[in-house]
Amino acid sequence: MKDFSVRDQVQQAAVELFATKGYANTSVQEVVEAAGVTKGAMYHYYRSKDDLLFGIYERLLTLQQEHLDEIIGRGMPVAETLRAACVDVIETSIEYLPEGTVFFRSMHMLSPDRHDEVVRRRRRYNDDFVALIERGQSEGVFRTDIPRAVLMAHFFSDIHYLSQWYNPSGPESGTEVAEQITELFLDSLTTGVTS
Amino acid sequence: MKDFSVRDQVQQAAVELFATKGYANTSVQEVVEAAGVTKGAMYHYYRSKDDLLFGIYERLLTLQQEHLDEIIGRGMPVAETLRAACVDVIETSIEYLPEGTVFFRSMHMLSPDRHDEVVRRRRRYNDDFVALIERGQSEGVFRTDIPRAVLMAHFFSDIHYLSQWYNPSGPESGTEVAEQITELFLDSLTTGVTS
DNA sequence: CGCAAAAAACCGACCGCTCGGTATGTTAGC
DNA sequence: GCTAACATACCGAGCGGTCGGTTTTTTGCG
Structure with a gap:
């Protein structure tokens, strides 16, 4: 039984961080850490x-x-x-x-x-x-x-x-x-x- | 006769660029070039x-x-x-x-x-x-x-x-x-x- | 079912480059 | 010659993105 898709986890974390810290002030590293995944995983689902x-x-x-x-x-x-x-x-x-x-x-x-x-x-x-x-x-x-x-x-x-x-x-x-x-x-x- | 103060020129250029391109997407270099001054001049008047x-x-x-x-x-x-x-x-x-x-x-x-x-x-x-x-x-x-x-x-x-x-x-x-x-x-x- | 092959998912060290900021001159007026 | 007003060369932290490789899942066939 699939937990929650990595895609969604990442997007959710991104929204939260972008909203509070701003897009430019949020590094990809921070997003993936908040989502509990790695950079590699994120770039598997998103091109940029x-x-x-x-x-x-x-x-x-x-x-x-x-x-x-x-x-x-x-x-x-x-x-x-x-x-x-x-x-x-x-x-x-x-x-x-x-x-x-x-x-x-x-x-x-x-x-x-x-x-x-x-x-x-x-x-x-x-x-x-x-x-x-x-x-x-x-x-x-x-x-x-x-x-x-x-x-x-x-x-x-x-x-x-x-x-x-x-x-x-x-x-x-x-x-x-x-x-x-x-x-x-x-x-x-x-x-x-x-x- | 003082032309326009460097301070104001820089601020004016900054406002224009920040408004069109966004603060994060505008480098200090671009600002000073648009203002027709150098980075040194800008950092003489602004700390950051x-x-x-x-x-x-x-x-x-x-x-x-x-x-x-x-x-x-x-x-x-x-x-x-x-x-x-x-x-x-x-x-x-x-x-x-x-x-x-x-x-x-x-x-x-x-x-x-x-x-x-x-x-x-x-x-x-x-x-x-x-x-x-x-x-x-x-x-x-x-x-x-x-x-x-x-x-x-x-x-x-x-x-x-x-x-x-x-x-x-x-x-x-x-x-x-x-x-x-x-x-x-x-x-x-x-x-x-x-x- | 069994099992190998292929595909998808995922890892994380690394790289090139940009950019804010600084350190060190150089010039000009008093 | 001393200070304010610049100019120029440079630094290094941090960033997005990559890439070779590994693990996990799915597929296909006997």
Whole structure:
């Protein structure tokens, strides 16, 4: 019976270390020691340190895009869809808080092509969200006096910032915070709209 | 007539390079070449690469704290004070966009004591803002159904995120964006409050 | 099943190189 | 001639990555 795959052990240790010490300040040696394996073993599964880093991005990008696709696929009214999407992405980001820290802090450490792929996939995710806002605007439920880019940035900024302030062992659960932030965003998004 | 001080030239080049390539990926050699000086000159003015980085933090922290103190010192009504403070910090952050990029991305590259000082001073800045919200709540002009920590994070996230999306050569001026974001924040902050 | 051959997993000493930092000049103004 | 302001040559720690080899697991065949 297989314990835990070396691949996963290494990635887990890497996420933890990269999040606390930073990618550049973490040597491959430290990662493999934390994972309880050797350098040889790690380089058997990963071609480079960069590979290891990209794996973290890959995982988060795939997960969140899948979630978003599923929520949009439900075919609910646009306001409910957006609310569900917002709550979900915040909850997920809290669940993967160390990954988020690395994600937003270490993008420029990726090799150029990897970096481009992350930007591409992130943009697609962003565009899917913007499309929701656009729909809501044309249906008259969201305000139109502020550029969509600003509205979108206003929300994504919350995701970005989560790993900087949220404390999982604090008094508030992830779900609570997710709903509070979503509430704030939707309140500002619907201000001035006559219902 | 003194051209531009070597100190400033070096810091300027450093900010630019740290923002685009990242602190860890920028060698001291590259910095001094971009600044048009030599390594010897740089190490005459800075004790270490860390010193150079800290200088960027020092500058931004001092500037923003001074601005905030000044605005609070005007003694306006709390809602107006908060609005002015929000607009100002966004405008300033846009003016110092590369500094902001470095600020939020490279904090963990600072030496532990420097890191602690930045956290300390940042916390003071944060607390000054929270005090404004608290005042507004006790005066009944801001909502009280969401924890202050969440409200505050919701705004600071916008500052954080600015360098990730705002394009100074785009169609919107810094002031416009500053007012739009502030509007969104204040709208969400005053939702549900009977005026 | 038995067992050898092949493949996958893993080890760890080692290497080339980069980079922050220093030591030792050299120049110019007072 | 003394100090501040640089320039140049150099150092060595630490890093990512490699590579020859060993152990463990899987496969194939009688």
